[in-house]
Amino acid sequence: MSVLPDELWNRILEIVISTSRLGYRDLCCLAIVSRRLNRLSEDSSLWATLLALDFPSSDPPQSPSKSLYKTKFERDKARRVAAMRRLVLSAESRVDLSRKRLADLEDKMVRENARLKAAVEEMTNLERVKRASVALKVWQPEVVRGRQKQIVEQCTVPVDSRLSSLLMEIRVCKQQIVGFVKTYNNEKQKLSKYKEAVTSLKYHPLQISQLGLTLKEPKVKGKKLKLCESAESSR
Structure with a gap:
């Protein structure tokens, strides 16, 4: 040398x-x-x-000079740390929104299931009324006939038209539930990806470029700086 x-x-x-x-x-x-x-x-x-x-x-x-480089490096590092924090907050907000959507879908499925159950119960009762009205047209013991007559008299709605409406309502409820379940499963997959993104941002900052969340950084040497700063900010 x-x-x-x-x-x-x-x-x-x-x-x-x-x-x-x-x-x-x-x-x-x-x-x-x-x-x-x-x-x-x-x-x-x-x-x-x-x-x-x-x-x-x-x-x-x-x-x-070296001191000027150090000053710019510290400023750039602070900017990158702030950008990383914004990315983490954005990812966490997506997780919260996804959880809210899942809770809303769960409520909708519960209400739709309750509506389906009520429609099925009402249709079952109306079918009993319909069978009882048909049975009144044939001879039966007085006790059985009286019970069936009581069932028919307690019904205050037109049976056939109401049964048709209930069949349509049940069909719509089932379609709604299928749609909610599909949307719910898709949202669960999204939530899982959002959680992985948050975990990667918090505990694996060097993988930020693989998540599609990287900022515009200087080329070539900027890559070395990004690796160094990410490692320092994660400590």
Whole structure:
């Protein structure tokens, strides 16, 4: 190392940084190897290249330095942490909304089942009335005839038309229940995915890009920064 002049070492460092083979962490690690590398790593041109790669902007900094990079890094980290929190809150809100929809569907299914049960019971009673009215037309013992006559007299609605209405109502209830069950199962699948997304955001921040929730980040070097910041923010 002592054979090569500082100018050549600076050129080497510029090349590996510009080709994204050396990041800010690598440069910081080189700085603790020796006094010479520590001095070389402070060169403003190296940090200007890193700033341009990791924090691209239309206005290049007037005096690029390691401290300026650190300031921008901390600001960007705070922005990313805030963005992550917003993503978590958004995912949690989807979970809450999905649970509310499931509770609403459960209430609708309970009401529809109760309506179906009431319609079936009423239809059963009307069928008894219909059978009793038919049985009155044939000879029967007086006791049986009196009981059947009492059943017919207690009915105050037209049997045939009401039976037709009940059949239609039962058919509609069954269709509604089938639709509610299908929607309920689909919503349960969505809720499971929403829960997985929340878990991944909270406990596996490095997988955020796989969830389709990633923000627009700087290319190439920004990927290394994202991995580093996600690991630090998850601690």
